[in-house]
Amino acid sequence: MDNDxxxxxxxxxxxxxxxxxxxxxVRYCKELLDSWGIExxxxxxxxxxxxxxxxxxxxxxxxIAGHLDxxxxxxxxxxxxxxxxxxxxxxxxxxxxxxxxPLSSALIAARDFIKQSSNLxxxxxxxGDEEVMTDNGMKSLMEYVNQRYNNFLIGIIPESCSPRNxxxxxxxxxxxxxxxxxxxxxxxxxxxxxxxxxxxxxxxxVNALVNLRLDSGNNDFxxxxxxxxxxxxxxxxxxxxxxxxxxxxxxRFNNIRSSAELKQIVSDxxxxxxxxxxxxxxxxxxxxxxxxxxxxxxxxxxxxxxxxGIGTIGGNSDAQTLHKYMNVVEIGSxxxxxxxxxxxxxLSDMDKLRKLYYDVxxxxxx
Ligand SMILES: [Zn+2]
Numbered sequence: 001m002d003n004d005x006x007x008x009x010x011x012x013x014x015x016x017x018x019x020x021x022x023x024x025x026v027r028y029c030k031e032l033l034d035s036w037g038i039e040x041x042x043x044x045x046x047x048x049x050x051x052x053x054x055x056x057x058x059x060x061x062x063x064i065a066g067h068l069d070x071x072x073x074x075x076x077x078x079x080x081x082x083x084x085x086x087x088x089x090x091x092x093x094x095x096x097x098x099x100x101x102p103l104s105s106a107l108i109a110a111r112d113f114i115k116q117s118s119n120l121x122x123x124x125x126x127x128g129d130e131e132v133m134t135d136n137g138m139k140s141l142m143e144y145v146n147q148r149y150n151n152f153l154i155g156i157i158p159e160s161c162s163p164r165n166x167x168x169x170x171x172x173x174x175x176x177x178x179x180x181x182x183x184x185x186x187x188x189x190x191x192x193x194x195x196x197x198x199x200x201x202x203x204x205x206v207n208a209l210v211n212l213r214l215d216s217g218n219n220d221f222x223x224x225x226x227x228x229x230x231x232x233x234x235x236x237x238x239x240x241x242x243x244x245x246x247x248x249x250x251x252r253f254n255n256i257r258s259s260a261e262l263k264q265i266v267s268d269x270x271x272x273x274x275x276x277x278x279x280x281x282x283x284x285x286x287x288x289x290x291x292x293x294x295x296x297x298x299x300x301x302x303x304x305x306x307x308x309g310i311g312t313i314g315g316n317s318d319a320q321t322l323h324k325y326m327n328v329v330e331i332g333s334x335x336x337x338x339x340x341x342x343x344x345x346x347l348s349d350m351d352k353l354r355k356l357y358y359d360v361x362x363x364x365x366x
Contacts, residue, residue: 004111005354006091006347008032009104010084012068013093020048020136021068021128029068029107029126036111038124043144048136051126052145058119062364063155064110065322066103067130067137070095071339078342090344098160098338101345102353106158109357113365120365123149130318138321146325153364154292155319155328158357160338162331163313166349167304167356171330172293173286173312174320175221178259180209180249180266183275188243197241198273199233206231206247208269214253214262220286221254221312224262255284282316287323296329299363303356331356 015025023042026049030040033053043050051068054061073081073094081094091101103126110122125145129137162169182205186198206228214224227250233242253262259280270276288296293310300308314335322328332353333345 001351001354005105005108005350008108009091009096009101009350012100012104013084013095014082015068016082017069017095017128018072019069019129019131023049025068026051026126026128032107033124036114038114038122043141045136045140046134048128048134048140050128050137050141051124052141053122053124054149055114055122057121059121060119060151060153061121061123061149062153062361063123063125063322063326063328064106065125065127065138065155065157065318065328066099066106066159067127067318068100068103069128069131070098070100071131074341076341081343086347089347091347091350092342092344094343096345097333097340097343099158099332101350102158102160102166102332105350105354106156106357109354109361112358113361116362118365120153123152127318133316133318133320138318142321142325152326154288155322155326156357156360157317157319157322157328157330157332158353159317159319159330159332160335161314161317162334163311163336164309164334166333166345167300167331167353168306169309169311169331170293170296170300171312171314171319172288172310173220173323174282174284174314174316175224175252175254175312176259176284177281177316178251178253178262179279179281180251181277182206182247182270183277184245184273185275186243189241191239191241194241199242199245201271202245202247202274205270205274209249209266212265212269214251214265215256217254218256221256221284224251224253224256226251253284255286259283282320285320285323286312287319287328289327292327293329296331296360299360300331300356303359303363304352331360
């Protein structure tokens, strides 16, 4: 095996693509795909550059989709987050795990696959804002793509998504997400003479929400879970009863109840004096048929010679949009290494994923 997937990762990490992705990174990928004989087009939507690459070889089209943007590095990195650094078998840099590493392995696997004769067409979609998911990324790109290309066989997203080792999990859907914000307002007062401290009552409401047991999950999904993410009173003094209190929650929910039912359950627990704002960010979905799940599992198990898990554990991704157009799965690096300080992927995982993606592409075309 050559090390072109490592060289590509090194190049991709060198672009600062904190959301949205930089046009330089997109141009680099465009030129790379051009050099492989793939027709490319930069689809700019708002401030987000996205890339489409298409190679026509037959009526059915394999889709490989990924994102070039990354989250902010944050502090206390040992290494320069925008320079790939190898140390003791690990490759450090922002995006190495999520998802420039798996994506580099998948793109080089696609290049090798193109060299083989096959009547499977290929479409490559690279988006620039997956980490914030505005309408300018995959949503806008698919509106463009769907008017020009169709007959998608399946979509493979080389995403950071595995709750186990690299490549040993096929993510086939995702729980939905709801944000809840509570606001209580009362006159600020002196602790010595305030009769009804609304913070006391507010905490009871927070407790009622935190203690909610929504369901115990089903075959496809983990249990729905409410998490308290912030309580803010903005008070640094010891002798003031605060005037404004805000609390924020997020609910990750499965398909046992609809988002409307969950909103009702939450609203019923909120007393009238508290303002509540509930917004649905995404609905739960299964993005891949059982038949395709089994087929991919068989190919992957044969490639890695290991049992491969299937499930919906983990966070949201561009699969949220892509599944509306085709069967789609995510296969990639361990999610626990995403968004971390000193983010890394191992050299052996880069090789392992490149081989796996190649075997999947070949397996799908036969
Ligand atoms: Zn990602």
